[in-house]
Amino acid sequence: MxxxxxxxxxxxxxxxxxxxxxxxxxxxxxxxxxxxxxxxxxxxxxxxxxxxxxxxxxxxxGGYTLVPAFHAEGTGRAAAAPTPPSAPSTPSTPPGTQDGPLRSDGAVDPHPNPYWSQSTITLHTGAPLAAMTLEVRVAQTGGVASTGAWRTLPEDDFTLTTTDEGGALLYRWTLKPGRTVPVGQHVFAVQYNHAPGARPVAGDAYAVAAASATGQRHTVAGTFRPAAGTTG
Structure with a gap:
């Protein structure tokens, strides 16, 4: 140690x-x-x-607005939600028109009653639609009030608004982001009460603006063919 x-x-x-x-x-x-x-x-x-x-x-x-767009799968292109032109209201406008793969026809249901009517738009599309807006204008001819609307496509695929503009009822269907209108025939219908008697339909009209999955835009518009017992 x-x-x-x-x-x-x-x-x-x-x-x-x-x-x-x-x-x-x-x-x-x-x-x-x-x-x-x-x-x-x-x-x-x-x-x-x-x-x-x-x-x-x-x-x-910064003044920017985020808006939904519809992207075409495999193309990298987007189709923004279209806005249809003002619905025509002149009697000379035909019930239907065609633009590319999109074709339309308008008519009043052939089984109205003296107080109620239904107007239908039949759409034919030869290509899937990635965006679509459809407007229907029902002129206020006396006592006109909405009683509903329907379409043959899934209800959840569209946003529907109905507004009273004083001189007319305006129905608008807008395809939701990510949804598609398939190839084929599709019906949209609006229903409304009106003053007793035969109702004139000369002031009624519709317009459709759509875009295909590749971004091509198409527009159709027209009036409604009157049913028996109604006036043009």
């Missing part, structure tokens, strides 16, 4: 401290950047929400 203590004292006496080396190690140690462990922590929900709202606010302030 005494021998071990002696050897340690001899080693300590022989050691010369490297002062410059120690100072260099201290200098290097204090110059290192301490990592911020907070960056490794997951974002809390409030922080995520605030970041999302800030991005949305920037878009609004």
């Amino acid at each position: 005494e021998d071990l203590k002696r050897r340690l004292r001899d080693a300590a006496a022989a050691h010369t401290p490297d002062r410059e080396g120690m100072l260099e190690r201290v200098r290097l140690g204090t110059s290192r950047t301490v990592p911020d462990r907070r960056a490794d922590r997951p974002l809390s929900w409030p922080r995520v929400t605030l970041a999302t709202l800030a991005s949305a606010a920037a878009l609004v302030v």
Whole structure:
């Protein structure tokens, strides 16, 4: 034991401290950047929400509007929701027209009663439609009030709005984003009450604007063929 203590004292006496080396190690140690462990922590929900709202606010302030578009699968092209032209209201307009693969025909249901009528639009499309808007204008000829509407395509595929513009009822179907109108024949119908007696249909009209999956746009419009017992 005494021998071990002696050897340690001899080693300590022989050691010369490297002062410059120690100072260099201290200098290097204090110059290192301490990592911020907070960056490794997951974002809390409030922080995520605030970041999302800030991005949305920037878009609004910048004047940008996010609108749905219909992307054609495999083409990389998009068909924006079309807006139909103003529905024609002149008696000289034919009940139906054709534009490319899209063809239409309008008629008043042949079984109305003295207080109620139904007007139908029959669409024929030879190509799938990725976007479509259909408007129907029913002139206010006295007592006209909506009693509903229907279509042969799935109800959930469309948004339907009905507005009273004073001089007419306006029905509008808009195909929802991601939905498609398949090839074939499709019927859209509007129903309404009216003043007793034969109702004139000369002021009624419809218009359809559509876009195919490849982005080609088509428009058809027309009036309604009167049923027996009604006036043109």
